[in-house]
Amino acid sequence: MTLYAFKPALVFAGLAWVAAQAMAADGAQSAIDFGCLNCHGAQAHTVPTFRSMADKAARRGDPAKAQQHWLDEMHEKNFVHTHAMVSDDAANAVLQWVAQGMK
Numbered sequence: 327m328t329l330y331a332f333k334p335a336l337v338f339a340g341l342a343w344v345a346a347q348a349m350a351a352d353g354a355q356s357a358i359d360f361g362c363l364n365c366h367g368a369q370a371h372t373v374p375t376f377r378s379m380a381d382k383a384a385r386r387g388d389p390a391k392a393q394q395h396w397l398d399e400m401h402e403k404n405f406v407h408t409h410a411m412v413s414d415d416a417a418n419a420v421l422q423w424v425a426q427g428m429k
């Protein structure tokens with residue numbers, strides 16, 4: 327009986343986990359698909375690499391705040407065609423992946 331009551335919660339937790347994993351994979355894939363990594367990849371010299379941004383966010387310990395700040399930066403730096411082109415949802419998929427350490 328009690329087990330029954332817990333089941334939906336477990337199923338929900340499981341689904342949330344799956345969604346989080348899919349989101350992470352989406353972020354990494356989107357970063358490639360949108361060409362973000364052409365400019366923010368490991369070879370970047372004049373723009374911050376996603377790795378350096380992830381490290382900075384980890385040091386500051388507030389990924390949600392970092393993610394919001396980055397989205398604002400992208401709006402501000404809309405002279406970059408890709409920044410101006412992607413939707414906030416698409417950008418956030420990438421930025422969340424970066425904020426969570428690119429895992």
Ligand code: HEC
Nearest residue numbers: 360361362365373374396399400403406408409412417420
């Ligand atoms: C054509 C090259 C190019 C592409 C493609 C590009 N960016 Fe950028 N990005 C830049 C430049 C240039 C800056 C500004 C660097 C500066 O002024 O400090 C920047 C800045 C940023 C910043 C602010 C970084 C910070 O620490 O303040 C974020 C966040 C960002 N880009 C995310 C993205 C995402 C997400 C994508 C893919 C959807 C993307 N960029 C694609 C060139 C690019």
